[in-house]
Amino acid sequence: MALLEATGLSHAFDYPLFSNLSFTLDPTQSMAIVGVSGCGKSTLMHICSTLLPPNSGEVFFEGAPLYGSLSRNALHVRREKLGIIFQSHYLFKGFTAKENIELSALLAQTPLDEALLERLGISHVLGQKIGELSGGQQQRVSIARVLSKKPRVIFADEPTGNLDKATAREVMDVLFEYIQTHDAALMLVTHDAALAQRCNHAYALENLTLVKQ
DSSP states (O other): OOSEEEEEEEEESSSEEEEEEEEEEOTTOEEEEEOOTTSSHHHHHHHHTTSSOOSEEEEEETTEESSTTOHHHHHHHHHHHEEEEOSSOOOOTTSBHHHHHHHHHHHHTOOOOHHHHHHTTOGGGTTSBGGGSOHHHHHHHHHHHHHHTOOSEEEEESTTTTSOHHHHHHHHHHHHHHHHHTTOEEEEEOSOHHHHTTSSEEEEEETTEEEEO
């Protein structure tokens, strides 16, 4: 069974973004979406991650619909099963890096993964307040926070945008390894064509549809 399945998704704001999109995302699989700014990449990710209902169509998680008459299912799935890495970090500024990560682990009732923090290169900044960290360090803290809840599907919107090339590759290695070892899946929005090609499936969102790359 697919972890995530989209059927007939359509959405528009002042103009149509996409129409009648359908795809599946299986365990251990990764999917990248590229396209020009404003084409609807982030909107599509927000719909698939339960943050925004589509104008039409449905999203299924493990076979169960997330929208329609079961909106409470969307909230439960988002809280328990999905991890979302935003372009903006949405970290608690008054907390330390460790406290931000620990809060996520506590809510998910999972132990703090010290090896993960080491892999992400943030072990030495755990005691610092978020406002004292660079943008790249904050991004890595946000990724650690997401992975600490042990999600089944990770949604990542430009997760390497604040990172240098070497660090970006290391961070993506962590994400790709995670979905393999946790039987999870990754949906990635990126402007980086080379990064998109690391995924099992890469699509461009153009002319209202997904085009295989």
